[in-house]
Amino acid sequence: AQKVTQAQTEISVVEKEDVTLDCVYETRDTTYYLFWYKQPPSGELVFLIRRNSFDEQNEISGRYSWNFQKSTSSFNFTITASQVVDSAVYFCALSGTGANSKLTFGKGITLSVRP
Amino acid sequence: GAVVSQHPSWVICKSGTSVKIECRSLDFQATTMFWYRQFPKQSLMLMATSNEGSKATYEQGVEKDKFLINHASLTLSTLTVTSAHPEDSSFYICSARDRGDSTYEQYFGPGTRLTVT
Numbered sequence: 450a451q452k453v454t455q456a457q458t459e460i461s462v463v464e465k466e467d468v469t470l471d472c473v474y475e476t477r478d479t480t481y482y483l484f485w486y487k488q489p490p491s492g493e494l495v496f497l498i499r500r501n502s503f504d505e506q507n508e509i510s511g512r513y514s515w516n517f518q519k520s521t522s523s524f525n526f527t528i529t530a531s532q533v534v535d536s537a538v539y540f541c542a543l544s545g546t547g548a549n550s551k552l553t554f555g556k557g558i559t560l561s562v563r564p
Numbered sequence: 565g566a567v568v569s570q571h572p573s574w575v576i577c578k579s580g581t582s583v584k585i586e587c588r589s590l591d592f593q594a595t596t597m598f599w600y601r602q603f604p605k606q607s608l609m610l611m612a613t614s615n616e617g618s619k620a621t622y623e624q625g626v627e628k629d630k631f632l633i634n635h636a637s638l639t640l641s642t643l644t645v646t647s648a649h650p651e652d653s654s655f656y657i658c659s660a661r662d663r664g665d666s667t668y669e670q671y672f673g674p675g676t677r678l679t680v681t
Contacts, residue, residue, distance in 0.1 A: 482667070492655055493674040494608075499667070540607065548596070550668055552659075554607045 451476045453543050455555035462531055463563050470526045470558050472541030478502075483517065483524045484542040484552070494540075500524065531562045565591050568660050570673035577648055577680055584644045585676045587658030593638035594660035598670060599631075602655040614641050638663070648680040 452475040462468045474483065485497040498508065500517050508515045512529045528535055541555045567590040577583045587597055595616050600608040614620040614635035622628050630652075632644040641660075645652050655677050659670035 482669075486672075491674075492657075492677070494657065494672040496672075499669060544668070544670075546668065548668060549613075551598075551610055551613070552670055556607045559605075 451478075451481075451543050451545075451553040453541050453553050453555035455541055455558050457558045458556070459559045459561070461561040461563065464533060465530050466562075467527060467529050468531050468560065468562075470528075470539050470541075470560070472524045472526065472555060474522050474524065474541070474543045476543060476545075478545050480546045482544050482546060484540075484544070485515065485524075485526050486540045486542065487537045488540065488557070489537040497526075497539075528560075531560075533562050533564055536560060536562045566662060566671040567591055568594075568658065568671045568673040570656075570658055570676050572676060573674060574677040575679070577678070579649055579680055580647055582644055582646045583648055583678060584642055585656055585658075585678075587641045587643070587660065587673050589639045589660045589662075589671070592660075592662040592664070592671075594641075595638065595663040596661040597635055597641040598659045599633060599641075599643050600657040600659070602657060602675075604655075608657060611643075645678065648678070650680045653678055653680045 454473045481502045483500045487495040514527045516525045538557045538559050540557045542552045544550045544552045569588045571586045597614045599611045602608045611626045612620045612622045614633045616635050620633035635641040657675045659672045
C-alpha cells in the first residue's frame with residue numbers, strides 16, 4: 450500500500466521568509482512518481498512538479514525548489530522569499546507508473562504568508 | 565494543452581434530488597478518468613476510476629448506486645449523485661489521463677462545489 454505523510458498541517462510565515470514543506474512517502478514499488486500540487490482558495494489544483502523515482506536530482510524553478518532523498522523517502526518543497534500569493538494548501542502525492550496506478554495524496558499543508 | 569473542464573462549477577440542490585456533474589477533456593482523449601471528493605480542510609479522496617466503455621471501479625466504502633459514473637466517450641465522464649442528502653455536500657474533482665501520455669499523469673479539472681440543502 451502507498452502512503453504519503455505530510456506531518457505539518459499549518460504553517461504561517463511572514464512575507465520574504467523561506468519555508469520548507471515536508472513530505473515523506475511509503476511504497477513497495479521500485480518505480481514511482483512523486484508530485485506536488487498547490488490548491489489556492491478557489492479550489493482548483495495547480496500542478497507544480499512531477500518527479501520520477503529514478504531521477505534524484507534536485508530541481509529549482511524560480512522561487513521553488515524540491516529536494517528528493519530516496520534514502521529517507523522524502524520529497525520536500527522549499528519556497529524561497531515567500532509571497533502572499535503563495536498562501537494555499539499544498540499537497541504531496543505519489544503514484545505508481547502503470548496504466549492502473551492511482552494517486553495517493555497526503556493530507557495537505559496550509560501555508561499562510563502574512564504581509 | 566491537457567485541459568480538463570467540469571460543469572457546473574457549483575450547484576445547489578434540494579435533498580432527495582439528483583445532480584449530474586460533467587468532466588470533459590478538451591484537447592486530448594482520455595481513456596481513464598478519476599473522480600475525487602474533498603471535504604473542507606481535508607485531502608482528496610479517490611471515489612472511483614472510470615475507463616471509457618466499461619463500468620467504473622469504485623473505491624471501498626463508496627456507494628455505487630448513489631454515485632453513478634458514466635464514461636461514454638473518450639472526452640466525457642459524468643458523475644451523478646442520486647437522491648442527494650446534505651452529507652453529500654462536498655467539492656468534487658475529476659481528473660483525466662491522456663491516452664497518448666506514457667507517464668500516465670492525471671490532469672485535474674477545476675472542481676464542482678455541491679451544496680445539498
